[in-house]
Amino acid sequence: MSDKSDESATWERARAGSGEAYAELFRRHRDAVFRRATALVERAQDAEDATAVAFFELWRKRRSVLLVDGTVLPWLLVTVTNTARNQRRSGIRYRRLLAALPRAEARDAEHEAIAALETRALGIRLRDALSVLDPKDAALLTLTAVDGLTVADAAPLIGLKAGAARTRLMRARRRLQHDLTSTTPHVIPLLAEGERA
Numbered sequence: 001m002s003d004k005s006d007e008s009a010t011w012e013r014a015r016a017g018s019g020e021a022y023a024e025l026f027r028r029h030r031d032a033v034f035r036r037a038t039a040l041v042e043r044a045q046d047a048e049d050a051t052a053v054a055f056f057e058l059w060r061k062r063r064s065v066l067l068v069d070g071t072v073l074p075w076l077l078v079t080v081t082n083t084a085r086n087q088r089r090s091g092i093r094y095r096r097l098l099a100a101l102p103r104a105e106a107r108d109a110e111h112e113a114i115a116a117l118e119t120r121a122l123g124i125r126l127r128d129a130l131s132v133l134d135p136k137d138a139a140l141l142t143l144t145a146v147d148g149l150t151v152a153d154a155a156p157l158i159g160l161k162a163g164a165a166r167t168r169l170m171r172a173r174r175r176l177q178h179d180l181t182s183t184t185p186h187v188i189p190l191l192a193e194g195e196r197a
Helices: 003-015 019-040 044-060 073-100 108-131 135-146 151-158 162-181 185-192
Strands: none
Touching (some): 044 073, 073 108, 108 135, 135 151
16 A cells, blocks of 8 residues: 555545544654744744644645545645744744844844844744745745755645746745845755756
């Protein structure tokens, strides 16, 4: 029995209320879901929280969740992406407030702290730009640029054919480049590395 048909059978048992089958799905996909969350938030605790929410929602909505290509992983990845974005947005105002506070004459340690905040701000700008993309486009960019998947491997995970995924990825990269060029042009080469066929 293949992994996909095996997962389909496991999913049917989980949908019927089997906690054991659900636990098996959790063990099978938790690492991939956690990696996705980690790519989208700054703290490990936030990634753990987003992962927990995604699996809770999978259980809560189990009667309406449909498999994509024989697996629940695409649904989980989209759900954890949306959850992580919501968590991130709630922290942005606080970080921006900190960055806007007036500073007295800085000591060396303070210079290092400011440099660290600037690096984090770059990450925040990139995440902000990703957050306005269509969720499938953002997932496609993340899977290719962050997780290192090829377009052909990433496409079925979000329910797309490879050709459509290539077109969407090209458009998403163009939009992201436009959004980031004026403030962070050095980020674009990193994103270009993710577009591999």
